[in-house]
Amino acid sequence: MSDLLKVSSSPHVRAKDDTTRIMLYVILALMPTTIFGIFNFGLRALALVVVCMATCVLSEYLFEKAIGKKSTVGDLSAAVTGLLLALNLPHTLPIWQAVIGSVFAIVVVKMLFGGLGQNFMNPALGGRVFLVISFAATMTHFEFDGVAGATPLALLKSGEAVNTIDMLIGRTGGTIGETSTICILIGAIILILLGVIDLTIPGVYICSFVVFLVLFGGHGLDSTFIVAHLCGGGLMLGAFFMATDYVTSPITPMGKVLFGICLGVLTGIFRIFGNSAEGVSFAIIFSNLLVPLIEKVTVPRAFGVTRVKKPKEVKANE
Amino acid sequence: MGLRTFKGGVHPYDGKELSKEKPTKELKPQGEMVYPLSQHIGAPATACVSVGDTVLRGQKIAEAGGFVSAPIFSSVSGSVKAIEPRRVATGDLVNSIIIESDGKFIETGFEGCEDYTDLSNEDIIKKIQDAGVVGMGGAGFPTHVKLSPNNPEKIEYIIANCAECEPYLTSDYRSMVEEPEKLITGMKIILQLFPKAKGLLGIEDNKADVIASLQKLTQNESRIEVVPLMTKYPQGGERQLIKACTGREINSKMLPADAGCIVDNVATINAVYTAVVEGKPVMDRIFTVTGDSVMEPRNFRICIGTSCKEILEAAGGYVRPPKKLISGGPMMGFALMDVDVPTTKTSGALLCLSQDEVSSFETTACINCGRCVSACPENLIPSRLSKFSDQGDKAEFEKWYGLECIECGSCSFACPARKPLAQAIKTMKKMVLADKRKK
Numbered sequence: 001m002s003d004l005l006k007v008s009s010s011p012h013v014r015a016k017d018d019t020t021r022i023m024l025y026v027i028l029a030l031m032p033t034t035i036f037g038i039f040n041f042g043l044r045a046l047a048l049v050v051v052c053m054a055t056c057v058l059s060e061y062l063f064e065k066a067i068g069k070k071s072t073v074g075d076l077s078a079a080v081t082g083l084l085l086a087l088n089l090p091h092t093l094p095i096w097q098a099v100i101g102s103v104f105a106i107v108v109v110k111m112l113f114g115g116l117g118q119n120f121m122n123p124a125l126g127g128r129v130f131l132v133i134s135f136a137a138t139m140t141h142f143e144f145d146g147v148a149g150a151t152p153l154a155l156l157k158s159g160e161a162v163n164t165i166d167m168l169i170g171r172t173g174g175t176i177g178e179t180s181t182i183c184i185l186i187g188a189i190i191l192i193l194l195g196v197i198d199l200t201i202p203g204v205y206i207c208s209f210v211v212f213l214v215l216f217g218g219h220g221l222d223s224t225f226i227v228a229h230l231c232g233g234g235l236m237l238g239a240f241f242m243a244t245d246y247v248t249s250p251i252t253p254m255g256k257v258l259f260g261i262c263l264g265v266l267t268g269i270f271r272i273f274g275n276s277a278e279g280v281s282f283a284i285i286f287s288n289l290l291v292p293l294i295e296k297v298t299v300p301r302a303f304g305v306t307r308v309k310k311p312k313e314v315k316a317n318e
Numbered sequence: 319m320g321l322r323t324f325k326g327g328v329h330p331y332d333g334k335e336l337s338k339e340k341p342t343k344e345l346k347p348q349g350e351m352v353y354p355l356s357q358h359i360g361a362p363a364t365a366c367v368s369v370g371d372t373v374l375r376g377q378k379i380a381e382a383g384g385f386v387s388a389p390i391f392s393s394v395s396g397s398v399k400a401i402e403p404r405r406v407a408t409g410d411l412v413n414s415i416i417i418e419s420d421g422k423f424i425e426t427g428f429e430g431c432e433d434y435t436d437l438s439n440e441d442i443i444k445k446i447q448d449a450g451v452v453g454m455g456g457a458g459f460p461t462h463v464k465l466s467p468n469n470p471e472k473i474e475y476i477i478a479n480c481a482e483c484e485p486y487l488t489s490d491y492r493s494m495v496e497e498p499e500k501l502i503t504g505m506k507i508i509l510q511l512f513p514k515a516k517g518l519l520g521i522e523d524n525k526a527d528v529i530a531s532l533q534k535l536t537q538n539e540s541r542i543e544v545v546p547l548m549t550k551y552p553q554g555g556e557r558q559l560i561k562a563c564t565g566r567e568i569n570s571k572m573l574p575a576d577a578g579c580i581v582d583n584v585a586t587i588n589a590v591y592t593a594v595v596e597g598k599p600v601m602d603r604i605f606t607v608t609g610d611s612v613m614e615p616r617n618f619r620i621c622i623g624t625s626c627k628e629i630l631e632a633a634g635g636y637v638r639p640p641k642k643l644i645s646g647g648p649m650m651g652f653a654l655m656d657v658d659v660p661t662t663k664t665s666g667a668l669l670c671l672s673q674d675e676v677s678s679f680e681t682t683a684c685i686n687c688g689r690c691v692s693a694c695p696e697n698l699i700p701s702r703l704s705k706f707s708d709q710g711d712k713a714e715f716e717k718w719y720g721l722e723c724i725e726c727g728s729c730s731f732a733c734p735a736r737k738p739l740a741q742a743i744k745t746m747k748k749m750v751l752a753d754k755r756k757k
Contacts, residue, residue, distance in 0.1 A: 004655040005643055006677050007409065009741040011727030013330055013485070013648040014675060017689075018734045019682055075682060117683035117735075246687040251699060253691070302719035303325075303696040304557060304569035 017195075019116075023076035025194045029187035030083055030241065036183045037176035041091035041144075045176045048098050049086040055102035056082030063111045077116050081105055084124035084241060087177025088234065088281070089131070090142050097135050101127040121288040122245045125238075125281050132281070144173035153232040153271070153278055156225070164224055167231035178234035188240040201249055202239040204260025205267075206230065212268030233278035235267065248288040254298040255291075262287040262294075321523055323548035324558040326695035328728045330551055330649065332524070333486040337608045340616040342492045345632050351419055351623035352404050352660035353379060353390050354412040358458040360386035365415055371398045375621075376426040376599060379415050388450040388460045388663075393601040393621035394419035407626075407645035407652050407659045414660070417623070429597040434503075439511050442594055449593030450600045450663070455479060455554070455583030456646060458664040461590065464582070465511055467575040473512040474578035477563050478505055478587055480521040480528070481547060481554030484647025487667045489604040490584040492617045494521075494528045498535055501584055502542065504591035508582070509541055515580075517542040518563045524549040551649060552726040556581050558695050570722050585666070600663055607633040611640040611670035620661055626668045627658045641674035649727045679736040690729035690739055696722045700729035700739040707746035712753065715746050723747055 038046045060078040064071050073079075085105055089098060105127030110119045119126075132139045142151055151174050152162040166172050170180025177184075191197045210226060219225040230236070243249060243263055250259050263283050270279020356362040361383030367373060373392045380390040396419040403411040431437065437445075447462035467473060478501065482490040494501060505517045519536070521529050523546050536542045545563050547553050557568050559581060566577040574581050582590075585603055592598050603622055608615035613634025620629060626645070630636075644651040645659065646667055657668070690700035698719055706715040715721075720743060729739040 005641065005653070006674055007653040007655050008676055009738070009744065010644075010646075010651055010653070011649045011731050011740065012642060012644055012651065012653060012671070012674075012676055013731060014679060014736060015328065015330070015689075015732050015734075018679075018736060019685055022685075022687065022734055072682070077685075115683060117685050246685045249686075251686050251688045251691055251701065299699070299718055300697050302569065302698055302722040303561075304567035304572070305719065305722065 019075045019077070022196055023080050025191065025196050026080050026241070027076065027083060029190040029194075029196070030087065030177070032183040032186045033177045033180055033237070034083065034087065036170055036180045037087065037091075040170060040179060041176055045091040047095065048089055048091060048093065048176065049083060051095055051098050052086035052089070052102045053079050053082035055099050056085070056106050059103045059106040060111065063107055069115075072116060075116060078106055081110070081123045081127075085127045087237065088124060088128045088175050090139065090174075091176050092141055092143050093131075093135075093138050097131060097138060100134075101131040104130045117247055119247055121285045122242050122248045125242055125285050129281050129285060142173035144171075149173050151232065151278070152228060156228050156232070162224070162228045162232075164227045164231065167228060174232070175234060178237045181231040181236050184236040184240060188236075191240065191244075197240070197244040200253070200256040201243050201260045201263075204257050205239045205243055205263040206235075208261045208264025209235070209267050212265055213272070216268060216272055218272070229271065233271070234280045238280035238284055239263075243284050243287075248291060250291050250294045250298065252295055252298040252300055254300065255294045258294050258298060259287055259291065262290060321546055321548040322562040323550055323553060324561045324695055326693055326697065326728065327550040327552060327558070328693045328731050330485050330731060333608065334488050334491070334524070336486065336610075336615040337488045337606055337617060338491060342496055342604055342617040342619050343632075345618040345620050345624065345629060346421075346423065347394060347419060347621050347624040347628055348421065349419065349625070349628060350399065351392070351394050351396070351417045351621070352414050352625065353392070353417065353623045354404065354406050354414045354660060354662055355380055355390065356412050357390065357662040357664060358388045358452040358460055360384065360388070360460055362413070363387060363390050365401055367398050367415065369398050369400055372396070373398060373417060374426045375423050376428060376601060378599070379417070382447075382450075386460055386463050388452050389448070389599070390415075390450055391599040391601055392417055393623050395422050395424040396420040405659060406662070407654060407665060409652070409655070431595055431597060434507055434594050435510065437594070442507060442511060445594050445597070446590055449589070449598065451586065451589045451593055452600070452663050453583060454585035454589060454600075454603060454663055454666075456650070456664050456666060461582065461586055464580060465508065467573075467580070469575070470512055471514060472578055473515045473575060473580055475564055475580070476505065476508050476512060476515050476517045477559060477579055477581045478517065478519045479554050479556075479559055479581055479583045480519050480525075481559060482525070482584075483522060483549075483551045483554040484649055484651075485551070486608050486669050487606050487647050488608070489606045489617050489666050491525055491528065493584055493588060493604050494525070494532065497588070498528075498532055500588045500591040502532070502535055502539070503595065504587035505542055506539070507590055507594050508580070508587065512580075515541075518545050519543070520545045520547050520559050520563045522547050522549040522553055551728065552695055552724070555695060555724050555726055557724065603661075603663065603665075605629060605661060605665065606667035607670075608667065609640070609670035609672075611636050611638050611672045613637040622661055622663055624661050625658055626654070626661060629661070630657055630668060630670070636670065638672045640670040640672060642671040644669040644671070649731065650725070681737050682735045684735050684737060687734060689732040689734060693728040693732040695726060695728060696724055698722060700743060701737070703746070704737060704739045704742040707742040712746070712750050716750060721747060721750060
């Protein structure tokens, strides 16, 4: 009787995608904008990317070692966090500040709340916002082609002209990964084709943001203004890569829509009525906090439950 | 192409090419036959033979244990060796009649029917009941009960479940290729019971040849329509099939009849044909032996009661050692610890896989990716339900519609964290339902 086989409850097969593979897809999809960023801002950008990724992975490893938990760095989620954080930093940021941001993102935002799947806000954005608050000067200092200057959105806010073609390509100042709308969209297409994300959250986010701009932006349907707002300030990076973070976005289909609207409206409020020119990071982490609430009110009705009263009368086609 | 289907579902590797092309082979069992007394939903049958009795093929060996029950017939001639509990595919010990075949297959007389259109509804139902026909797709619900709804005049659709959405299984496919007239005649017999109803044959579009041939065969049948469906698991789930074929939705508290539908699987409708036209009880069925461990995957027409072991040997045995044996398909079948279990009316397949991928996977944390949500054909949030199951929170489980789960396994299949979602939900569902019965 020793050759009895293992018995388990059905189903007995599984799909190919596991967490590691999904994270790998995300890294792959971030490559166009990462490579462009390095090309755009030079080796300093590469150094930040490497440092952030290494610090994130290492701090997750050491933290788990310290508390005696099994290491989960193999799932690559820490590497994704590191990469996303780096893409959200200006390339001139001192390395030691990037290290602090990475440690904060992993240890405080992610691991202290229970690790992957338990964090209440996007770790990369948590790290970025921590840095913005702690090191406001270096975090908002942007250089392009060796010349310090304002980001396109800041220019727009002070009423100056911007070149939207440059913004689409990414030849502007900004954080490492946010400038090239085209590269980010290539990445987004990769994510969608690989089935990693669907269009609900970014789509609703962008649409509701545009509606907000038209209504309250003070420029009506001025297309340059709208395009500049869409291409600038990390909105595209945020919409496709950070708002869609599984852990910190709603799982319910209606919840995704609500979440997208929250993001659009909040980004609009921060950008139009706020002091700062940018507001994507704050909009996303604030909306992250609303997720449990959103999920609670958007439990979808189960299949067939709607018609519990009476079976519908037959259509007249028989 | 705007093929009809339902929302949700998954696309597992279908493995049907292993056994699809080979014609069904007759398998005459040699050894001992085991007939569990509970092969259906409802009261177990009660043995009406004793140890030592001589029986013929087609002889009734157990009486139905009530209205929701079904009689059981011997599929061989021989003598009753024992009546004792035996291990069945689900792992339970079930009281069974053991018959030693004499290898002669001497039949009792069967009374066929020249023209079933002369039969009254009561006669037809009685023939089906007396033949022990049950849902042969796996559920095993007695067919005569299904065909006696409270308001027969409200039945508008008889749906033949020809989807065969479980991966690897090809028995319904072979039957539709080899004996489609049984399915069509069986459908006509059922339609005779419900004069207002229309017959729909719901077939997944991976069986294009069968769709074409059935369309041709039914072109003069005004009451029968072939409905091509999108190939997607669980297209053959009762609620999903009804949705795809008629656009109607039912929930766990309703019967298909509440939506004016009756759903029967191909093998069941074939059994209705055999019972009414040939006057024969349920003794045989088509059975798929497949998987990458099997030497020659194919379909057999087996005598019900034959051991899976014998069927496997008829397929050439193992070509490589199996790591996982499954009675049924990989999505909803039962894992076997040993191949020596009897086939019953509801056994459709033996799947032998050389890899046990599930055991080798490690469960990781839920990342809230929502793949289970998109996969769920019942529009549930499996990740959350499984969490409620872990926490034992019955109230929240019900509030999030946990009882609507059809246990198709799509969520577990899709989960990138390899969490046993369906398994957790199934367990919780049983507990909640048990609580309800107590009240």
